[in-house]
Amino acid sequence: DAGVTQSPTHLIKTRGQQVTLRCSPKSGHDTVSWYQQALGQGPQFIFQYYEEEERQRGNFPDRFSGHQFPNYSSELNVNALLLGDSALYLCASSLRLTGPYEQYFGPGTRLTVT
Amino acid sequence: AQSVTQPDIHITVSEGASLELRCNYSYGATPYLFWYVQSPGQGLQLLLKYFSGDTLVQGIKGFEAEFKRSQSSFNLRKPSVHWSDAAEYFCAVGGSGGGADGLTFGKGTHLIIQP
Numbered sequence: 020d021a022g023v024t025q026s027p028t029h030l031i032k033t034r035g036q037q038v039t040l041r042c043s044p045k046s047g048h049d050t051v052s053w054y055q056q057a058l059g060q061g062p063q064f065i066f067q068y069y070e071e072e073e074r075q076r077g078n079f080p081d082r083f084s085g086h087q088f089p090n091y092s093s094e095l096n097v098n099a100l101l102l103g104d105s106a107l108y109l110c111a112s113s114l115r116l117t118g119p120y121e122q123y124f125g126p127g128t129r130l131t132v133t
Numbered sequence: 134a135q136s137v138t139q140p141d142i143h144i145t146v147s148e149g150a151s152l153e154l155r156c157n158y159s160y161g162a163t164p165y166l167f168w169y170v171q172s173p174g175q176g177l178q179l180l181l182k183y184f185s186g187d188t189l190v191q192g193i194k195g196f197e198a199e200f201k202r203s204q205s206s207f208n209l210r211k212p213s214v215h216w217s218d219a220a221e222y223f224c225a226v227g228g229s230g231g232g233a234d235g236l237t238f239g240k241g242t243h244l245i246i247q248p
Contacts, residue, residue, distance in 0.1 A: 023176075052235055061137075061223050062177070064235030077235055109176055111236075121167070122236060124177040 021046055023125035025110050031131045032100050040095040040128045044112030049094040050074075052122060053085060054109040062109055067117055068093050087101045097130075136158045137224050146214050147247045154209040154242050156224030165227040166207040168238065169196055172220045177196035180222075183207065202237070219246045 024043045034037050044051050050069045054062035064077035066088035087093045091112075098106055107129050111122035136159045146152050158164055165184050166216045169177040181192025188200040207224060221243050225236040 054235075054238075059240075061225075061238030061240045062236075064237065067235055075235055111177075119177055121182055123179070124169075126176040 021045040022110050023110055023123050025125040025128050027128060028126070029131075031133060033133055034100055034102060036100050037096065037098045038100060038130060040093065040097075040108050040110075040130070042095070042110030042112075042125060043092045044110075045092045047092050047125045048112035048114050048123070050113045050115045051087060051091065052111045052113070053093070053095045054111065054124075055079070056109055056127070058106070065095070084100075099133045102132050105130060134235045135164070135226050137237055137239035139224055139242050141242045142160070142240070143243045143245065145245040145247055148216055149213050152209075152211045152214045152218070152244070153231050154224075154244070156207045156209065156239060157205050158207060158226045159205065161227050166200060167225040167227065168192065168196070168207075168209050169225060169238075170194075170220050171222045171223065171241075177223065180209070191226050192232075214244075214246055214248075216246045216248070219244055 023045050024061040026041045052067040056062040065079050066076040067074050071087045082098045084096045107127040109127045110125045113122045138157045140155050167182045168180040170180050171177050180196050181190050183190050183200045191197050196211050200207050220243045223238050223241045225238045227236045
């Protein structure tokens with residue numbers, strides 16, 4: 020049973036560029052959440068997708084956008100990259116409608132903006 | 134707004150000694166509480182969770198945590214630590230939206246194990 024997978028593992032971008040990160044949820048899960056973890060900090064919630072729609076959003080600007088596909092996989096897009104966007108981006112999957120939930124995390128994508 | 138405080142940035146414990154990591158939360162309703170562990174360069178692994186019922190919850194790897202509503206705390210404990218427990222530990226709180234909520238994490242506690 021495959022867990023949550025993310026690609027790529029590492030990425031280096033230049034300030035002002037755009038980036039797309041990808042996530043495949045754990046088998047049987049239908050909800051994907053994205054988190055940003057800056058160095059030495061806890062993860063911060065970016066947004067959550069269910070039924071191909073953004074359902075909840077944390078305190079992140081519109082430069083951060085996402086998408087969920089019919090197979091439940093998801094993408095995180097960040098436009099106009101800033102140095103401060105350098106972080107580990109974590110994807111988590113869960114099953115929405117089975118009562119109390121728990122989120123399973125992928126290994127993350129390390130984004131470096133230069 | 135919900136928040137999580139982990140007062141200890143670093144904790145050093147001798148191998149075989151007991152461990153307690155502190156977590157305090159702020160949440161307006163009944164919280165869902167979690168402890169995650171993160172090894173260097175890895176994602177987060179769920180250690181245990183509290184939703185309701187018995188306030189002492191057991192998790193994986195010999196960890197347990199106790200929910201104390203009066204103190205707004207959810208401290209993580211282990212009776213005897215192993216060198217492999219060295220990692221970053223995060224406490225998190227979520228709402229009761231049945232999966233519709235993002236988690237709010239603390240800043241983490243870095244656990245160092247002395248031989």
